[in-house]
Amino acid sequence: xxxxxxxxxxxxxxxxxxxxxxxxxxxxxxxxxxxxxxxxxxxxxxxxxxxxxxxxxxxxxxxxxxxxxxxxxxxxxxxxxxxxxxxxxxxxxxxxxxxxxxxxxxxxxxxxxxxxxxxxxxxxxxxxxxxxxxxxxxxxxxxxxxxxxxxxxxxxxxxxxxxxxxxxxxxxxxxxxxxxxxxxxxxxxxxxxxxxxxxxxxxxxxxxxx
Numbered sequence: 001x002x003x004x005x006x007x008x009x010x011x012x013x014x015x016x017x018x019x020x021x022x023x024x025x026x027x028x029x030x031x032x033x034x035x036x037x038x039x040x041x042x043x044x045x046x047x048x049x050x051x052x053x054x055x056x057x058x059x060x061x062x063x064x065x066x067x068x069x070x071x072x073x074x075x076x077x078x079x080x081x082x083x084x085x086x087x088x089x090x091x092x093x094x095x096x097x098x099x100x101x102x103x104x105x106x107x108x109x110x111x112x113x114x115x116x117x118x119x120x121x122x123x124x125x126x127x128x129x130x131x132x133x134x135x136x137x138x139x140x141x142x143x144x145x146x147x148x149x150x151x152x153x154x155x156x157x158x159x160x161x162x163x164x165x166x167x168x169x170x171x172x173x174x175x176x177x178x179x180x181x182x183x184x185x186x187x188x189x190x191x192x193x194x195x196x197x198x199x200x201x202x203x204x205x206x207x208x209x210x
Contacts (some may be wrong), residue, residue, distance in 0.1 A: 041057065061179035063119055065189065066110040068172055070122050072135055073103040073110075076165055079138070083158065088151035091206055092158060095199070099162070102195060106188060113185065136168020159203045166196040166203075 038113055041208055083096030113123045138146070149157050173189035173196075180186045 006094070016037045019068055035207065051061040056085040056181050058113070058117055058182040058185070059180065061176060062182040062185045063114070063117065063123045063170065063190065064182055065176040065185055066114050069169070069192075070107055070110050070114075071135060072165075072169055073107045073173065075138060075143075076100075076103050076169075077107075077161070078143070079158065079162060079165070082154075084149055086147075087158065089155045089206070092155045094192050095162075095202065095206070096158070099199070106192075109184075109188065113182070129197050134174050138165065156207070163203050163207075165198055166200050170200075 039131055080096035080100040083093050087093045087096065114121045142161060144155065146157050146161060170193050173192040176189035176191070182187065
């Protein structure tokens, strides 16, 4: 009778161990982290995959937009930095401050995207001279002339040059809206179109052209 009970206990222990091994195998508990059919690794990857899908993957148009807009914005900020000591109009000084306030954070965002994509961020001060005149970019002569001006002459030159600069940015942003695929970049492009188009109208009024 005692031997029979001992045999029953051993049989139960073997069954319990077998069930435990089965459960470990079913859960992929081999420590490899490989997702099986409905495994835990696949479930944990779902949120990040959803976030990536919501933003969309970037494409060459997004890279071109970021690489082109960074030096473009930097030049606008450089132009705006001249206004406090040279502008004759309080409205021009306020406009310049608004431009710098809007574009400096966008430069940081654009740079962050390029870094996350494994792309090179355009070096500060390393302006591609072939880009001058493209996208409304100022030439060296225009920037030098603006830096030498003051008072009403500065105001007129600043407004005329910045209108051209903004028009170039709006065109670049429209291209991104049409060809880009990265959600945050196309969203920024839409904001640039809206804000800089409004600033163009503001500058035209200051020049007395509207």
